[in-house]
Amino acid sequence: MNDTLELGHTTADPADQRDPGSGFGRMSLNNDAVARVNTITVGGVTKATVGNPVQNTITLNGNANLIITNTIGADDAPLGTLTMSGSSKLTFSTVVAGSPRVYVQSFLGNAGSLEILSVPGDGTYPLISYESAVSGVSLILPPGFFGYLVDDPGSRVISAVVSSAPPKSLVWRGNISSDWDTTTANWVDLDTMQPATFTDGDAVLFDDTATGSTVVTVVGTVIPAGGTVFDNTNKSYTITGGTISGTAATLKNGPGSLTIEATHAPALVVSNGAFALSVGGVLNGGLTLRSDAAASSAGTINGPVSVLAGSFVNDGTISTAPGTITVGANTAVTNNGTINVTGQWTVSADAVFANYGRVNHIAAGNNRLTVNGTLLGDGIISDLDGGTTQNTIDGRLVIAAGGVFRPGDTETEVIGEFMVEGRLDINNGSTTIIDIDLNHPATNDVVFADRWSTLQGRIVMNNIGTVPFAVGQSFHIFRNNNGDTFPNSPDNANHIPVMWPLAPGLGMQWDLSDFRTNGIIRIAALAPTNAPTLGAQFAGGTNLTLTWPASFAGYQVQVQTNTLDVGLTETWYPVEGSETTNRVDLEIDPNNPAVFFRLSAE
Incomplete structure (x- = not known):
């Protein structure tokens, strides 16, 4: 589609019955569906999505791919909800510095990826402006570029940070200081096994090979966009200080403990070992606990x-x-x-x-x-x-x-x-x-x-x-x-x-x-004269209704069916469910020669 797609088109005259004053539109792509759209607008003239956020929606499931040339929504007329799951993709033909491509009230990016087909060069490009978001999506860039997604809860914008330099894979040593910053060589590059400094976008590992401090002080904001893994057994780690940002999940493996006293933006998945979020600590990406060990929080989890x-x-x-x-x-x-x-x-x-x-x-x-x-x-x-x-x-x-x-x-x-x-x-x-x-x-x-x-x-x-x-x-x-x-x-x-x-x-x-x-x-x-009365009403010769006082709640109707020559015996069977009410409706079987009922407290 080389033109504009309007979701929830509305007019400026809600009193005119010929044209909708408020409405909504929904777009859903499933399986391997692909849609190419120039621009998607929301709400028409009256921008009716405002105050009615759940109505105008886009849902991407399976391997669906929505390719956008320009934008979805606008700052004053955002999309209600954008949901991504499975291996779905939201593809941007290009990006522009300082201008988000999507405006949405609720972004549910549970899975899938954001792909950029063309980038002007190294830089930061805003992609999604939101009111609330769960972001578990990844970033796909054209050949020759590397990058990661940053979710800034302050400005409520998810941006792509793009660089032509490849990221490093680092392991923490902490032999110089406890600082996690971009200037101190507290790390070893796993490719060269040489001391290294951290750069935003790198992948980091904390394990038992640390030779110095395992109380790690985050200086300012760091973005381990390649992912963070704690695989500690004998050493316990405490993360304090500033902010760990980015959208790549943090994984806690190994039976050693982890304590967070800093602000942690990505999702945290604890698969092994104990975890604690201290007073003042913040998790902004939620928490998943798969470990049998104890976990606790005295901080804030969003x-x-x-x-x-x-x-x-x-x-x-x-x-x-x-x-x-x-x-x-x-x-x-x-x-x-x-x-x-x-x-x-x-x-x-x-x-x-x-x-x-x-x-x-x-x-x-x-x-x-x-x-x-x-x-x-x-x-x-x-x-x-x-x-x-x-x-x-x-x-x-x-x-x-x-x-x-x-x-x-x-x-x-x-x-x-x-x-x-x-x-x-x-x-x-x-x-x-x-x-x-x-x-x-x-x-x-x-x-x-x-x-x-x-x-x-x-x-x-x-x-x-x-x-x-x-x-x-x-x-x-x-x-x-x-x-x-x-x-x-x-x-x-x-x-x-x-x-x-x-x-x-x-x-x-x-x-x-x-x-x-x-x-x-x-x-x-419960006086002897206060025995319950079991009332019986017949209807049409086919139905029997038994009732008893509500004060005898918990009593059970019991039944036995015998031939006429046997009569009454000591074997009784419960009428299922009768102990939860004071009325039962039964069907009469004319083939039964003799049926007996009683109300029992046992």
Whole structure:
């Protein structure tokens, strides 16, 4: 296409129904698709992308290649989102010093490459101007040129630094000083095995061959664009001082430890050994943990965080935008600080997320934490754009089937509070453990929420004190953030949890009559005359509905089918799911000669 492609063309007259006042356009290239475009503009006359960033998008997948002669978007009319994945390419016919080729609000360069077909010569060329970015792309240059990408979060521009001189591969010795600068020969060139100084664009290695300091002081800003590798076993490295910039990821291999006290712009992948980000340290490219060793942060992490192995403790601040946080299977993540998350995320099965700090869901829309593993602690999970009613609360905490929720717990059983500034769903198949100590001023764990919709699964009333359960006791388990008198209307009024133990004690029962609306569980007497009644209703000769009082939640309908000459026996079979409700609907099989039902607490 030798002309201009307009995404989301709009007019200057939004009131004119014949022409759109606001609209959007999306371009997606997949597999081996190639598109050649002179210029891509966004938003037309009204520049409608402003304030509506997600609508006008370009997505490059697989081996797709988008070749641009001039520019995409403009400073006052940027593209909403540019996403690159796989081996896709964004190709620039040429570049111009001082003038970005792409203006975008969110650049999700998860993979792929930026290629420049022609460069005027050595220099720095701005490529992408952004509002937020995840940059994992590489740079391809014409023959005879070498270079790297620099992501400057201050100016929010990704630039290509181009040189006709090839980069070096260096290993740290530190025999002269601890300074990582461009003038001190603290390095050895791996090609010549001669002492060398560092030049921006070089690849660097830190291993056990260091003969001097392993506390490395970054002087000013260095750009190891060829990549940084820590492959240390017996030596521990600490990086302090200025800024490590560039877009080439830093890899931590080897069982030795690494501590960062500086500002680190590239993505950091820890595959082996312990890692710590100290107070004052900054990771601007996110963090991926694949090591079984412990990792911790008391500093600031910007970008996605993936905990795929081992344990991680956050005492600082994490802001995952424009990505999210991953809590992988068999991992343990503890948050004592602040985590700002965009989008939906999950605590995987067999993982533990202990929240004693604050988690903020900061993006608009349906932000959601789904717990398939274990969630515990006395922290806060907040949907910052939440509301007070069903239709205005879009963020939520979901305890899914198989998930475990232990509000207030640390490594030992304690009474505490957990706050959900949003909607709470506790789904069927989950387990919620409530610690109770009648000698404690707070009596029991409490979960605060803006609204609860589903309260199912199994609720374990765990008496950790010396005072036994007794008739008349009352436990306010779930409380509304808007006040105890604020009405709560669950979506499924007939859904009730399974209580454990099934009864508080001899002659007692759990009273759930005020549970779904106000979150209160009481203990009532179970008199012999207070036996439950199993009601039956027939419909059309083919359907049977059995009901019983909600106060007998946790009881199970059991059934046996026999011939008429056998009658009733001692063998009973459960009606699956009946212990989570007080109503079951069954189909009548006319071929069964005799069917018996009973309601059992066992």
